[in-house]
Amino acid sequence: MTPAPDKDSPVVSSSSPATGPLPFGRLAIVGVGLIGSSLARAALARGLAGEVALADADPAVVARAAELGIGTSFHADAAEAAAGADLVISCVPVGACGLVAEAIGPVLKPGAIVSDVGSVKAAVVERMLPHLPEKDRFVPAHPVAGTEFSGPDAGFADLFEGRWSILTPPPGTAEEAISTVAAFWEACGANVETMTPAHHDLVLAITSHLPHLIAYNIVGTAADIEEVTQSEVIKFSAGGFRDFTRIAASDPTMWRDIFLNNKLAVLEALGRFSEDLAALQRAIRWGDGDALFNLFTRTRAIRRSIIDVGQDTPSPDFGRRPPGK
Numbered sequence: 048m049t050p051a052p053d054k055d056s057p058v059v060s061s062s063s064p065a066t067g068p069l070p071f072g073r074l075a076i077v078g079v080g081l082i083g084s085s086l087a088r089a090a091l092a093r094g095l096a097g098e099v100a101l102a103d104a105d106p107a108v109v110a111r112a113a114e115l116g117i118g119t120s121f122h123a124d125a126a127e128a129a130a131g132a133d134l135v136i137s138c139v140p141v142g143a144c145g146l147v148a149e150a151i152g153p154v155l156k157p158g159a160i161v162s163d164v165g166s167v168k169a170a171v172v173e174r175m176l177p178h179l180p181e182k183d184r185f186v187p188a189h190p191v192a193g194t195e196f197s198g199p200d201a202g203f204a205d206l207f208e209g210r211w212s213i214l215t216p217p218p219g220t221a222e223e224a225i226s227t228v229a230a231f232w233e234a235c236g237a238n239v240e241t242m243t244p245a246h247h248d249l250v251l252a253i254t255s256h257l258p259h260l261i262a263y264n265i266v267g268t269a270a271d272i273e274e275v276t277q278s279e280v281i282k283f284s285a286g287g288f289r290d291f292t293r294i295a296a297s298d299p300t301m302w303r304d305i306f307l308n309n310k311l312a313v314l315e316a317l318g319r320f321s322e323d324l325a326a327l328q329r330a331i332r333w334g335d336g337d338a339l340f341n342l343f344t345r346t347r348a349i350r351r352s353i354i355d356v357g358q359d360t361p362s363p364d365f366g367r368r369p370p371g372k
């Protein structure tokens with residue numbers, strides 16, 4: 048059982064094998080991009096649902112999902128997919144999650160659980176919860192796993208294997224709904240942790256959102272520097288810059304929505320980052336080699352500890368990608 052967080056303890060629990068009513072009779076996934084299609088593939092491959100109903104607002108995505116055979120039914124209408132489902136997961140950009148909740152709310156069967164995968168959590172709760180008939184059956188989630196690719200072709204069944212999925216149930220969420228969603232993610236190969244939406248947004252602002260902002264910025268700056276031609280950016284991007292270009296290739300809609308919906312936490316993290324950057328600027332200007340050396344030693348240890356605990360693979364491009372990409 049994974050209890051709902053209270054306000055005094057933002058991080059409540061780490062994963063321990065959960066049990067739940069798996070397989071579901073019907074799982075509905077709304078938004079069949081990288082994450083939605085990976086979940087659909089994982090659910091089919093691992094036998095987590097009898098029916099996997101897929102819906103997307105883009106007709107080309109619905110057609111492609113059908114062609115790929117990654118579900119059991121394919122819908123242009125989210126409500127049609129959600130009708131009769133035991134679990135409905137919204138896998139659309141954060142800015143569109145309110146529209147999904149509004150569409151599915153009226154057709155949810157009694158007892159159906161609703162979840163999502165958005166990279167921001169407080170705004171998702173604010174946008175989705177008002178439209179849901181059973182407020183205690185909404186269990187927001189965020190799989191901390193992804194790539195810079197989008198769309199149904201980019202997904203793969205093992206994306207969540209060994210990665211974290213963070214659940215952020217609002218206070219009052221039914222324990223049984225939380226443990227069912229936890230069991231679902233564990234069956235997809237993920238480790239589950241539960242925390243408050245606000246705490247999630249603070250943590251992810253520094254570990255995910257700010258790094259993306261920095262990558263977008265540095266690639267934009269490099270492209271703008273007139274003496275560094277486009278061809279040189281490409282030619283010399285085999286080094287550290289290459290990692291930034293990978294991250295800066297991430298989906299513009301998804302990341303626009305993340306920054307607009309986690310504004311305060313990102314601005315707070317950016318403030319701290321700017322202060323530390325100014326300190327580095329001073330160290331370089333005044334020849335303070337010790338300050339530089341000490342920081343670089345500390346950050347090298349952090350990277351090595353990340354690899355040691357198996358949270359990353361030391362691949363040349365630092366990325367996880369679908370087979371064949």
Ligand SMILES: NC(=O)c1ccc[n+]([C@@H]2O[C@H](COP(=O)([O-])OP(=O)(O)OC[C@H]3O[C@@H](n4cnc5c(N)ncnc54)[C@H](O)[C@@H]3O)[C@@H](O)[C@H]2O)c1
Binds near residue numbers: 077138140
């Ligand atoms: N990409 C990642 O690395 C990653 C990782 C974890 C979580 N997330 C979160 O997962 C969600 C989806 O990201 P993705 O990378 O799969 O995006 P994606 O662009 O690959 O897919 C999103 C899909 O949602 C569809 N869509 C948009 N609005 C819709 C609506 N109103 N109704 C139905 N379908 C709609 C789009 O047509 C598209 O097919 C986002 O909220 C993102 O923050 C992404």
Ligand SMILES: O=C(O)C(=O)C[C@]1(C(=O)O)C=C[C@@H](O)C=C1
Binds near residue numbers: 165190
């Ligand atoms: O590996 C990547 O491409 C990612 O950026 C994945 C990443 C992350 O920052 O770790 C990006 C956003 C998601 O919300 C979760 C995971």
